[in-house]
Structure formats: C-alpha cells, structure tokens
Amino acid sequence: MSRPTSDVHPFEARASDADLDDLRARLAAARLPEAETVRASAPGRGRWEQGVPLADLVDLVDHWRTGYDWRSFEERLGRIGQFRTTIDGLGIHFLHRRSARADATPLVMTHGWPGSVAEFVDVVDELADPEDAAAPAFHVVAPSLPGFGFSDRPATTGWGTEKIAAAWVELMGRLGYDRFLAHGGDWGGNITTVLGGRFPAHVLGIHSTFAEAPPGVTTDGLTAEERAWAEETCHFWRHRAAYAKQQATRPQTIGYALVDSPVGLLAWILDKFAEWSDTGDSPFETISRDRVLDDVTLYWLTRTGASAARIYHESHNSLDPALRVDVPAAITVYPRDIERCPRPWAEERYRRIVRWGSPASGGHFPSLEVPGYFVGDLREGLAAVLAAHR
Template identity: 35%
Template sequence: MRPTPFSLQVPEAAISDLKARLAGTRFPDQADAPAWAFGTDLGFMRALAGYWKDGFDWRAAEARLNTFSQFKLAIHGIDLHYLHVPGRGAAPLPLLLSHGWPGSVFEFMELIPRLTDPARFGGDPADAFTVVAPSLPGFGLSFQAGQPRFSVEQMADCFATLMTEVLGYPRFATQGGDWGASVSARLGFAHPDKTIGVHLNLLPLRRDTAQLGTSPAEQKYLGELRHWLAEETGYSHQQGTRPQTLAFALTDSPVGLAAWIVEKMRSWSDCAGDVESVFSKDELLTNISLYWFTGAIGSSFWPYYARQHATDWPIPDGCSVDVPMGYCEFPAEIVRPPRILAERSFSDIRRWSVMPRGGHFAAMEQPEDLAQEIRAFYRGLR
C-alpha cells in the first residue's frame, strides 16, 4: 500500500455541464405558507441556483483544498482520499479527523490550521497535532462508481489500517461529529490498543426511547428525542431504506441535490432560521459542488442503510468504549443526550463541555472553540 500525492482538478467540461443544468432548472411551486415551513424555501433556492450558475467560483474552492497535502491510497478495496497535514511543534500528536453527512473534508478548512499550528492562533505549540482527515469511504473523493459500500464498522477498520500500517502511527487520537463520531467511537471500541482517545461533538448513542430512565435529565431528553424522531428523521428513513431510488433524483439534478443538503445545513446549525448568518453561499456551494462533481451522493447514503439494518451499531449491547473520551455539546446540535446516558456506553469520560454557541457543523460554525476543546482534552493524554 503506497500513497500517491493527489491534487483536485475538476474538468472544465464538468463545470460547463453543471452551469447548463442550472440554466435549465424546472423549479417546483410552493404552498402558501411561511418560508421553509415544509422544507427548502423556493425563493432561497432560486437565489442560490442563480449564484451557483453565475457567481460561484469553484476553482477558488478547489485551490483552497489543494493548499493541503492530499493523497490517494488503494486500501480495503477502494481508493481512499485523505489529507495529511504535519503539525508544527516539538511532538505533534497524530489525530484522525472524520467528517459526516452531508459534509466533506471542506468542513475542516478552518479547523485544521488551528490544530496543526496552534501557535499561529495564540495557542501553545506543545498542543500541535498532525492531522489525517480522510474523505469517508463512499463520500466525495473517496468514491468511484461501482465500488464497495462501507458501514461505520468497515470505515473504522479501514482508518485503523491507514493510520497504523500505512502512515506508521502505532497509536493515534480521534475526533469526529455526525458519522465521524460513530467512526471515532467504533475505533475506540474495536481498536483500543491503537486509540489514544475519542473526542466527539455528537454522541453516537441509540435513539431508543424505551431505554430511557426516569431521571429528570433523561425525561427532558425523551421529549426532545420524540420530537426529533417524529419531525426530523424523514431523510434518514429514506436514505436508510431506499437509497438507490433517491440517488437517481439527486445525481441528475444539481438544484435537487442542493435543496436536499441546504435544508439540513439550515435545520442543524445554530443559525436561528437564517442559514446565511452562519454559512456563506460560497461555503454552502463548495460542499454541495463536491458531492455533485464526484457523483457520490448515493453512496454517501450507505451508512444510513447499514445502521438501519444492523443490530449492534456502533457498539454492541452491553459493551462500552473504554478508552478516554471527551465530548463537547453544542446548543443547536440535533440531539443532546445527557451524561447519564453517555456513561452507559463510554466508561472513561474525561471531559464534558457545554458550549455557548454552535450546532451540528461545529468545525465550520465554531472552529476556534472546537479546536480549543480538542487541544484541552488531549493535553493530558500525550
């Protein structure tokens, strides 16, 4: 297994094709109701599609990614894409940084420098990390048509091989949110000898209301969880049961793809209903464009299907992650289980922080706060 240096260069013909498709968009109508009442708002999408066609600069986004050292590697039956960014300090700690859905490695553009070169941002160089940030198998640049689909468990095994056998880090730190949190937790469970610690900004716990107890914290969470399951999980059921059907629509229509993703960026971020108060159009479209150009949206659904049909995801019943764990709870996160629940799955919680602002996309929304939390958690584990 020998990595090959990689630089992203989307063919000009693919950009021209995208613009032509945007020009020919057939928009739906919208019910007479407040904006966003039933999903992505028509007016917002008209404006976003217009900017995507006439104002968005994909080459600038591409160039920004290419400032980071990137590689491709044939591993576990796929070509895995990853960033490998050396830390600046006396002894940088290797850190595996995992994104989620509907995200990509573009989420980490502001976070990675704060981890690899903390002194540049007023931090201590002793807290530096060498960051390895893969595109999850089946996502973005880790996707080719017809390749095997990966579950969270398979992703964790793949990343353990990458870090230890390929890159030569016998033990490494982990961090993640969304699916990245599940991958990180699974690494701590399945590969504890390789995992220094697990830092999360989402708790990957089963969303089973029957398992909740009668404590005030659990009962409060029960109400929040019931609302989430009733009103916010339609996407998950579709992606987890009929991913192929949905893939036809979102692979063929750029505006359909954008509407599917933007609705989640708005709903799950700390934006008080105004998605552009947190993410610029350029940030939104950079991530969406990567899904479009790679054609990876259908395969990115696979972890949902694997979870829907698993019985022991991501940690088997009666088992726990026993390596040190740290967690930071952002106030607009999609679900916020109480510590009493987390302690049933993580036996060695070393840090539990409640953050003042931010949501599901913490690496983009609050990169400085997240970086400080990651550095603080691992400071005692070096």
Template identity: 40%
Template sequence: MEFTPFEVHVDDAVIDDLRWRLRRTRWPDQIPGSGWDYGTDGTYLRELCAYWADEFDWRAVETRINAWPQFTTEIDGQRVHFIHARSPYPKARPLLMVHGWPSTPLEFLRTLGPLTDPVAHGGDETDAFHVVAPSIPGYGWSGPTAGRGWHPGRIAAAFGELMDGLGYDRFAAFGTDMGSPINTELARRSPGLLIGLHLTLLQSGLRPLDGVLTPEEEAMVAANDRRRGDELGYVAIQSTRPQTLSYGLTDSPAGQAAWIVEKLRSWTDCDGDLESVLSRDEILATVMTYWVTATAGSSARLYYEMARYFAGTSTRPAGSGRVEVPTGVAVFPKELYPTTERIANDHFAIEHWNLMPRGGHFAAAEEPGLLVDDLRAFFRGRA
C-alpha cells in the first residue's frame, strides 16, 4: 500500500467564488417569531453566512489540521484520506477513530495531543495512542465516492486494510455516529483485529433479547420514538434521494450551512445556543470542508447504501449477532437515542459503561477531556 503525504489547501479562486455566492444568497421567507421551529433559523443563518463571507479565516483552519501528519492512499479503488498522529512513546496502542455525519476528522483535533502525548497533558505514557483518523469514503478529502456500494461493511473492510497497511495488526477502535456502525461491522467481520471497541452511540432501536422492557426502558424507548419522529426527516431524504438533495447543497453555501448547522445545534449539549459549545470558526470549518470538496451528495449516499446493506442480510458476513469484542460505551447525556446497559449487553460484550456529566453527539469536540479520559480508562491494560 502506498501512502502519499497530504496537506489541506484550497485555491484562492474557490474561496473567492464562495464569498461571491454567499453575498448573493437568495434568502427564503420565514414566519416571524418562529425561530428554529421549522428548521434552521434565518436570522442566525444570515449572521453566520455574513461572518463566513467577510471574517472567517479558512487559512487558519488549514494551519490547524496541517499541524498533524496526513496522507492519502487508494483502497478498493477509492481515495482515502487520513490523519496519522503517532505518539512519541513506542509502546503506544494504535487507535482507529472514525467520525460520522455531518462531521470530519476535524472533530477529533482537540483529542489528538492528549491521546498521543499523555505525559505532556498530565497523564501517563502507558495511556499513549498512535491515532489514525480517516475521512469516511465520500466525506471531505476522501470524496466523492466514484461508484456504488460504499456501505458500512465495505468501509469497515477498507479501514481494516488501512490499519494493516500501516503495520498495525491489532488495534483499538473508536466510533461515533456513522463511525459506530462502521467499527461495529469491523468488530463483526474481523474481531481478531481489535483489542477493544469504544463507542459513544449505539444502534438506534436496540431491544432486549427476552423482549421485556423495564419501566425505565419503556420510558426511554418512548422518548427515543418521539425524537425519531421529529429528527429523522434528513435520514429519509439521504437514504432514498441523496442525489436530488445534492444539487441544492452543492450549489448554495447557505443551503449547505443550513443543512449542517441545524443538526449541530440539535445534537449538541448546548441548550439552544450552539456557539456556547462550538465556536463559529469550528462550525464553519466543518461546513466549509463539505463545501470545498463538494461532498454533500456523496456523504449523503452513505445513508442510501447503509439502508440497503442492513436490509439485505445476505451481504452481511456475521448477520446481526452479538459483538463479542470487549466494548466500552461513554454515555453522554445529550447523545441521540440512548439505551440501557442491560439492553446493550445483549448485543455487545459490554465491559465498560460510563455515564458522563455533560456532552452530546459530537463528544470529541464538545467535551474532549471527558472523552480522552474515558478512552484511556477503557483501553488501559488491553493489548
């Protein structure tokens, strides 16, 4: 496997075109006083886009991500981009960190220093990791995908091949959002590769094998069902008609921002004030990555492929059986669709279940210290 050094750099012409488009946005109407009730609030979005056009410093984002070694390679005919942040400690554990939608490896930047060099951040060298953080095929610098069939199982196989190509025959795995089904499939396909699986999000809709819910679980299931009814419009669109959606998001930066920002606000532990947990620069770094790589459509296609993959069990090597790789779960209070440890243990070999005091769906960006501590605690002593 060949690895090509990579740095993020966007041409000035692309940035100039973005600013031109932002300043000429055709804004829709909004019912006075409706705020976020119908979706992304127009007042907030106008302010964000004005900042994006006139003040946002993309070059600072490039400097931040380029501070970490990055590479590209080709796996199964697809370009794959990844950060490879090696620890100065030779006995560090390899750790595969997989993001989700709408996100990129930028989500993990706050964790890379403490994970790779714990001594410099008040920890012990025995907790050190070599971090590999790829962009999912079709997302950001790994996109767009050029063909059909890039579902979680195929991506899991590609990431297993990536880790092998880097010389890591056994490694730790962390997944959030789409990274959860991807690394769960990796655990099913190739359990011998993993020393452990750490997740912040479990599959939605898990039920106990005995079919009996406790009163607490009944209330949790009902709350999850209500939230799915309110939140899953984007899933319906992205898993059925991603191409139709892609035209608007690829042509309009304001549209791309609206599509992502609404989810960032809804899924973070922010009490309605997104910028209390993520700065404008962090928000726009994610939005702009999708914009400059034109991967709104190819990232959405993963939902289309995933729906068909999980509906067709003949293509699933290990079916939906229990994951026997030792599993740790960090339970952030504002994470989507929580379950109980009892139910989770019917589906995963749960060896670590930690209830967090705060944080939401983007834990690595919202609460990097809590996540780092939990990764250290779960993988400590595993080899």
C-alpha cells in the first residue's frame, strides 16, 4: 500500500474568459427545434413525455447565458480544496476536505453520470465539521471519475469500474488513509460495491444509494412493495434507458453533439435531472437552476461529454456476478430513484447490511434534492458501519 507521497498537487479550477465568452456566444446562436407535439395543458410529468419541453429549455438557456455565474462555483471548489495526482498514467482530480476533528474517519465519495463532484459541494463542509459535536466527522475525498470534469480523459480502453476502484485505494493511500469508508450512488454505487468487495483490508464499510443484486434472483417471497420496486426497475431498463444503450454502444457518436453544442449537452443532462428527481413537474422544484448548471458547465468547459459517456462502454452490465461484499454496508433506497433493489435481493450480495433506509422522498440526486436528509442519513449509515467494528 502506498504511503503519503509528494505526487499530490494543489489544483485551481479557472476557466479562461475566452471559453466563457465562447459559451455565451454559442448559447446566443443556438438553433432550436420546434416545440414538442405532445404538450400537456397543466403542469405535470406529461409535459416531458417527448423529452425536455422547448419552453423550459429556452428559459434555462437564457439564464445560462445572462444570469449564471461560473466564477462563483470555481470559488466554492477552491474553498473546499482541490488536488490532482497521477495514477496508472492518468491524472485524477479530487476534492479533499480534512476535518478539524481528531476522531474523523476518512471517507471517499464517488459520483456517477450525469453527475460530478458538483453533487457534493454543498454537503462536504457539514460532513467534515458538523455543527453537532456528537455527529460523526469525516475527512472527505471526492474524486472526479476518469473522463469526468478535471480528471484526464483516458486515451485507451480499460478504465472500467474495477480499475477505478483500485485507483481510489491508491489515491486514499497517497493521502495517508490506509483504512477508509466509501459512499456512492449510480456509477459511484457500483464502484463503492467493488471497493467493499475487492478491498476489505482497506475499506471499513460502505454506504450506497444504488445497491445491485446478483443475477438469478426471483420475486418469490418479496412483499407487494418489493415486487413493485422490481417491476418498476424492469420497466425503466426496458423502456427508459435508451441513453444507456447509446452511451454503452456508441459513445463517440453522441459525444460529438455533447462536446460541440452546449444546448445539446444541457438537454441531454437536464432530461435526466427531470426524470430521475422526486418532483411532479420540474427538477427545479427541489434543485436550483444554478446547481444543475454547475454540473452541466463543468462538463462543457472540460469537454468531457464524450469521455464521460464512455464509462457505459467500459462498464455497462459488467459488475462481477460472483462479487460479494462482506464488510458492513448501509443501503438507502430513495423512492424516485431509477433502480430500487429489494432488500432480500441486496442481501444476496451485501452480506452484512447494518442499516437499511427507505425514506419518504428523494430521487437519484439526493445530495442536491434533499441535502439535509442526505447528510443525516449518510452519517447514521456510516455510524452503524463503524459500530459494527466495535
């Protein structure tokens, strides 16, 4: 295991004025299609039946061009602390917020797609230095996945979730964290599962919002609610996952649009924020426009629309069917997430579930949708994980 090393360097996010001017010019010159042909007469999810409604997109593009402040987001990243290091020839960017508490536990937090480290910016400080002295504290490390944000874009194949998990162990070792906790959702949940299953000597335990059952499970013995979860998850993958098939099979093709057109990138990502959040009409009921634009602008300025999509090509349906997680695990299943795994199924892979949460609200982006609940739930879950070691 690597010990702390000098191969970790401070990093400053600073887009050029020319890049920001170019973004605004492209937004002003955008060519938009006609309005969707299925338009609901009242607010509701029916408005999104064909994708992002034209009126919503026009309004957000105007705000992106005239009101959004990227420099404010850069400053927030800088206050947390940003660094880069090179692992297996690839530059990895990460946020690192050390707690002032002597009893703090190292925690690596992994985002997914279409997310980024922007998902964690608003919760890092409270996790590191909670106002409540009785609450657990964490040394928070939030890496940008390879091909995402300020991490390098891989030039060859091979950077799938197994390699990423191994890279996170190396990263934490370089920071002096030989033993640590792990959290993730979406692809971050997959990587967190690999961390817990492959590296029990280093991973104290995990918290995930995206449990994945092994193949071969049946609905026998499930409750009516659990059966509904299984049916809804099956419906999602059969009827609402074209984006995943596209990115798994032809990431380069969609990548041209995502890197060349800010409006195309915005629509591709906004569609998921809308469909996957726990709202009745618009994602902005729970997530501010600026938080969505922090995420989208990060993709745009780093030109990572194509490289981020390739994680699907590298890892879609690739989780080892035989992988089991024997370290303590806390699982939270939010009601509007895209994939909800029944507990009996999860127990086939995660063998020591010490806490199971099923909150009343929240979707795929809980750190943005319900940040207060997310922080409390993460603390309680990881406290249960740590207690399992006593």
